[in-house]
Amino acid sequence: MSSSLKRSLTPYLLGLPTALWLGIFFVVPLLAILSVSLMTGNALDGYTLTWNFSIFGDAISTYSTQFLRSFLYGGISTAVALVAMYPVAYWVAFYGGRFKSALLFLLLLPFFVSFVIRIIAWQFILADDGIVLGTLKDIGVVPESMHVLSTPSAVVAGLTYDALPFMLLPLYVSLQRIDRSQIEAAADLYASKYDRFRTVILPLSAPGIYAGIVLVAITNIGDYVSAAILGGPSTTMIGNVIQTQYVQNADYPIASALALILMATLLVAMGVYAKVFGTRTLQEHAT
Amino acid sequence: MSAAGGTVRRPGAARRRPRSLHGPRWRRALLPGYVGLVVLVTLMPIFVIVLYSFNQAPNERVNFAWNGFTTEWYRRLFEIPDLTSALLHSLEIAALSTVIAVAIGTPAAIALSRYRFRARGTADLVILADIAAPSVVVGASLLGFFVYLGVPRGFGTILIAHVAFNVAFVVVVLQSRLRDLDPSLVEAARDLGANPWQAFWQITLPVIFPAILSAGLLAAALSIDDFIITSFVAGQTLTFPLWVYGSVKVGIPPQVFAMGTLIFTAGVLIAIAGLIAGRRAPKET
Amino acid sequence: MGALSACGIAGTRDTGWKSGFDWDSWWRRQERQGTLDFANWPLYIDRTKDGSPTLNDFSRKYGVTVNYRPVIQDNASFFAQISPVLAAEQPIGYDLVVISNGWELTQMIENHWLVPLDHSRLPNFERYAGAASRAPAYDPKNEFTVTWQSGITGIGYDPEKTGREITSLKDLYDPAFAGRVGMMSDNTELGSTGMLVQGIEPVSSGPAEWRQAAEVLRKQRDDGIVRQYYDQGYIKALQQGDTIISMAWSGDVFQAQVSGNSNLKFVVPEEGGMIWHDNCMIPYRAAHPVDAIEWMDYSYRPEIQAQISDWVNYVSPVPDAKPIIADQLDDPTVADSPLVFPSEAITKQLHDYYDFKSVGDHEEWTSIFDPIIQS
Numbered sequence: 030m031s032s033s034l035k036r037s038l039t040p041y042l043l044g045l046p047t048a049l050w051l052g053i054f055f056v057v058p059l060l061a062i063l064s065v066s067l068m069t070g071n072a073l074d075g076y077t078l079t080w081n082f083s084i085f086g087d088a089i090s091t092y093s094t095q096f097l098r099s100f101l102y103g104g105i106s107t108a109v110a111l112v113a114m115y116p117v118a119y120w121v122a123f124y125g126g127r128f129k130s131a132l133l134f135l136l137l138l139p140f141f142v143s144f145v146i147r148i149i150a151w152q153f154i155l156a157d158d159g160i161v162l163g164t165l166k167d168i169g170v171v172p173e174s175m176h177v178l179s180t181p182s183a184v185v186a187g188l189t190y191d192a193l194p195f196m197l198l199p200l201y202v203s204l205q206r207i208d209r210s211q212i213e214a215a216a217d218l219y220a221s222k223y224d225r226f227r228t229v230i231l232p233l234s235a236p237g238i239y240a241g242i243v244l245v246a247i248t249n250i251g252d253y254v255s256a257a258i259l260g261g262p263s264t265t266m267i268g269n270v271i272q273t274q275y276v277q278n279a280d281y282p283i284a285s286a287l288a289l290i291l292m293a294t295l296l297v298a299m300g301v302y303a304k305v306f307g308t309r310t311l312q313e314h315a316t
Numbered sequence: 317m318s319a320a321g322g323t324v325r326r327p328g329a330a331r332r333r334p335r336s337l338h339g340p341r342w343r344r345a346l347l348p349g350y351v352g353l354v355v356l357v358t359l360m361p362i363f364v365i366v367l368y369s370f371n372q373a374p375n376e377r378v379n380f381a382w383n384g385f386t387t388e389w390y391r392r393l394f395e396i397p398d399l400t401s402a403l404l405h406s407l408e409i410a411a412l413s414t415v416i417a418v419a420i421g422t423p424a425a426i427a428l429s430r431y432r433f434r435a436r437g438t439a440d441l442v443i444l445a446d447i448a449a450p451s452v453v454v455g456a457s458l459l460g461f462f463v464y465l466g467v468p469r470g471f472g473t474i475l476i477a478h479v480a481f482n483v484a485f486v487v488v489v490l491q492s493r494l495r496d497l498d499p500s501l502v503e504a505a506r507d508l509g510a511n512p513w514q515a516f517w518q519i520t521l522p523v524i525f526p527a528i529l530s531a532g533l534l535a536a537a538l539s540i541d542d543f544i545i546t547s548f549v550a551g552q553t554l555t556f557p558l559w560v561y562g563s564v565k566v567g568i569p570p571q572v573f574a575m576g577t578l579i580f581t582a583g584v585l586i587a588i589a590g591l592i593a594g595r596r597a598p599k600e601t
Numbered sequence: 602m603g604a605l606s607a608c609g610i611a612g613t614r615d616t617g618w619k620s621g622f623d624w625d626s627w628w629r630r631q632e633r634q635g636t637l638d639f640a641n642w643p644l645y646i647d648r649t650k651d652g653s654p655t656l657n658d659f660s661r662k663y664g665v666t667v668n669y670r671p672v673i674q675d676n677a678s679f680f681a682q683i684s685p686v687l688a689a690e691q692p693i694g695y696d697l698v699v700i701s702n703g704w705e706l707t708q709m710i711e712n713h714w715l716v717p718l719d720h721s722r723l724p725n726f727e728r729y730a731g732a733a734s735r736a737p738a739y740d741p742k743n744e745f746t747v748t749w750q751s752g753i754t755g756i757g758y759d760p761e762k763t764g765r766e767i768t769s770l771k772d773l774y775d776p777a778f779a780g781r782v783g784m785m786s787d788n789t790e791l792g793s794t795g796m797l798v799q800g801i802e803p804v805s806s807g808p809a810e811w812r813q814a815a816e817v818l819r820k821q822r823d824d825g826i827v828r829q830y831y832d833q834g835y836i837k838a839l840q841q842g843d844t845i846i847s848m849a850w851s852g853d854v855f856q857a858q859v860s861g862n863s864n865l866k867f868v869v870p871e872e873g874g875m876i877w878h879d880n881c882m883i884p885y886r887a888a889h890p891v892d893a894i895e896w897m898d899y900s901y902r903p904e905i906q907a908q909i910s911d912w913v914n915y916v917s918p919v920p921d922a923k924p925i926i927a928d929q930l931d932d933p934t935v936a937d938s939p940l941v942f943p944s945e946a947i948t949k950q951l952h953d954y955y956d957f958k959s960v961g962d963h964e965e966w967t968s969i970f971d972p973i974i975q976s
Contacts, residue, residue, distance in 0.1 A: 043427035046420035048439065050420060058454075058458050059445075062456060063453075068610065073613055130529070130591075131587035137533050139358055141580075143540065144543070146568075150360070154360055154364060194534060194537060198530040206523075243447070247444070251448060262822050265976060273971065275456060278964075280964070284452070295448040299444055303440075375856060375860035379840070459682065463685045547674065552638075554670065562674040
């Protein structure tokens with residue numbers, strides 16, 4: 030009896046420090062600020078709670094383009110990052126040998142020098158007459174008027190680049206624990222390499238794919254840096270709108286409403302995703 | 317499928333090369349070649365930073381016009397005192413917030429992936445919401461909260477904020493490893509008389525250690541990179557990104573690139589040290 | 602954000618000092634404390650490896666320990682950081698802050714968050730301040746602010762790539778430069794040039810004129826002329842040749858010229874340029890107001906201002922610093938630069954920004970110009 034009580038209390042005790050930390054320093058302040066979305070007024074004269082639910086409809090209709098664009102850019106960059114990093118994680122996990130940690134570390138290093146410097150360097154690399162485009166133009170591979178910066182592709186590329194470590198690490202973590210013996214066993218069972226990958230490696234790395242997609246998609250859909258610095262005249266994402274409305278315009282109700290809509294959409298999307306893929310792999314493993 | 321999650325290796329399995337995984341020679345070179353390419357592309361901005369940290373800058377501002385080679389910026393590295401202290405703050409906060417986030421995030425991840433309990437759904441939701449919340453809203457809400465409570469802003473509040481966003485990433489990364497960690501392993505240990513604490517230290521921790529390391533790296537990178545949330549709760553304390561971002565308006569001093577180069581070099585040295593240490597150790601994980 | 606209650610949030614209007622407060626007798630009671638907490642932008646004061654010579658001099662002469670903190674990255678985000686503190690009626694920890702004229706400064710004044718300056722303690726300001734720094738539209742009596750440094754918004758360009766000298770704001774709309782024109786993402790800057798190009802005076806404009814400006818700017822964007830709406834990054838785009846003509850700030854172009862891009866030029870177009878000021882001010886509840894105002898005045902001494910201007914290269918508020926930079930500091934590049942010491946002719950071409958009168962006013966402005974930038 031007491032041992033079963035102890036067992037049922039265990040998860041709560043384990044989760045307590047994080048629950049307290051996030052409860053106090055994330056949930057409470059966040060709820061306070063999001064409640065502003067239901068208020069009307071301005072910073073100078075104050076806000077009153079008017080249960081102004083119509084703001085959500087207005088926010089969606091005014092910024093539908095930016096919302097859709099965010100999901101488009103976020104989706105593409107997540108997919109590209111997944112496809113680009115899976116082989117890398119795979120190789121590091123299985124063939125990295127003693128270079129494993131060193132390789133991971135190397136891939137993460139650019140993310141230790143502040144995004145401001147990283148982006149300045151990328152702008153230099155991708156400038157119209159820079160080392161890449163300038164050279165290509167000189168040898169006549171691309172037209173003189175071609176540019177990469179200030180385009181939607183530049184925004185997606187920026188998002189993808191910043192997503193690389195967030196995709197790599199969870200993939201690596203789930204792949205590196207796969208036992209070689211299992212693959213060997215699979216090699217005996219299945220004829221082709223492709224079958225082996227599809228039936229053994231891919232399902233076993235599913236939790237990593239899930240975590241990678243969660244981390245990358247959520248952060249990229251809400252991103253504001255990439256579009257602000259690498260984008261053109263029509264690449265604004267919803268993160269930029271929230272940023273501007275909050276900081277520049279001090280329009281707290283609309284900024285809070287937009288943030289709430291964004292978060293709700295992301296959470297619902299992730300919930301659906303977890304239902305469809307996340308738990309299925311869990312069940313597969315449980316049996 | 318019980319062996320699926322476990323790391324019980326068949327004796328000798330680690331040492332034997334799984335010959336069947338190898339294809340023809342050219343195809344074997346394909347994957348490492350691709351990995352090399354990705355590493356190269358990832359490091360591109362670093363190469364630029366390294367190169368231009370040796371560029372002369374008559375006006376003491378970074379410029380991409382090549383003015384000639386110099387090591388001046390390394391000799392004068394610490395000449396801007398507030399930049400130096402900003403960098404130190406960033407490194408301290410990154411280290412501390414990573415340690416705290418891992419320390420509290422690991423048990424939380426274990427709870428979320430190994431137990432079924434009533435509040436699990438809510439906990440999952442909060443973790444995802446923490447990642448999904450736009451930085452500006454998180455920063456502003458925390459500032460309002462600290463002001464309301466009369467907590468002075470500074471190093472401590474930055475640390476609190478960084479842990480608050482780091483911990484969610486730590487939990488998600490660790491979950492991807494813990495989710496299919498074979499419970500029978502831990503139970504076996506318990507049957508053999510290990511208490512939960514011993515079981516954790518002797519079974520769970522060694523198994524999830526690479527995951528903890530990865531999560532920690534991610535947390536440190538996130539902390540050192542954060543600008544928006546930090547700017548709200550920093551008070552009079554400056555961090556590296558805050559200083560650098562502020563200096564963009566008037567031009568970045570070349571010392572910033574020199575510091576970037578040194579961070580990179582230190583990273584490479586750590587990696588090499590790890591390699592050497594790994595060679596000495598009997599078996600790497 | 603102000604104090605949260607069950608059914609709303611209190612406004613910031615009454616969180617500063619109360620009208621009718623007797624500032625004269627308050628100032629009489631204040632004394633130097635020996636400390637100055639100074640918040641400024643990075644790299645916005647003279648610097649050597651031993652700190653700022655001018656601050657060190659001040660420190661020695663006045664016996665004041667200066668805690669100089671370059672914590673301001675831009676006006677809006679700095680305001681977002683300090684406004685909840687001021688609204689909660691707490692001191693922000695600085696005795697002196699530097700904020701540009703604009704909506705944030707207007708709110709600081711409107712909320713009574715700034716200490717009215719005691720001009721009897723500002724003899725050097727009275728004597729040496731240049732015409733542009735006196736009685737600006739946003740603070741007509743210099744009641745709350747004195748200029749730290751100023752800057753001009755005009756056009757930066759690369760004559761080799763444009764193929765001709767640039768003289769007019771209309772050049773920013775020339776289809777020949779399609780896709781190579783840089784515009785600023787700051788809606789005040791963008792809106793103001795949109796008016797200037799049509800001969801509208803921004804400072805006396807109204808919503809009808811704003812819409813007129815927005816129409817021109819929208820067409821410029823839809824015609825594919827605008828490469829990007831830039832923040833400070835516009836200068837890098839210009840240096841790298843991504844843009845060949847761009848809205849630009851004088852100080853940036855000067856910095857670019859002396860650090861390797863001598864090809865770039867800055868021009869105050871014939872329709873005029875905008876002049877902005879970064880201002881020193883004392884926030885309400887500052888702990889060391891006398892130390893702050895003494896530094897303000899000290900910085901207006903020509904020999905002190907000369908050292909600061911020679912280092913930061915923006916428009917100096919003290920014209921008398923020019924001969925000192927030329928002779929004593931022996932730096933003719935800065936002294937002769939029209940971007941640091943604009944000539945009489947240039948000064949006449951400079952326009953002030955529209956000064957927002959109310960929240961509604963500012964909301965209307967942003968609702969007109971934001972959709973152009975954030976599409």
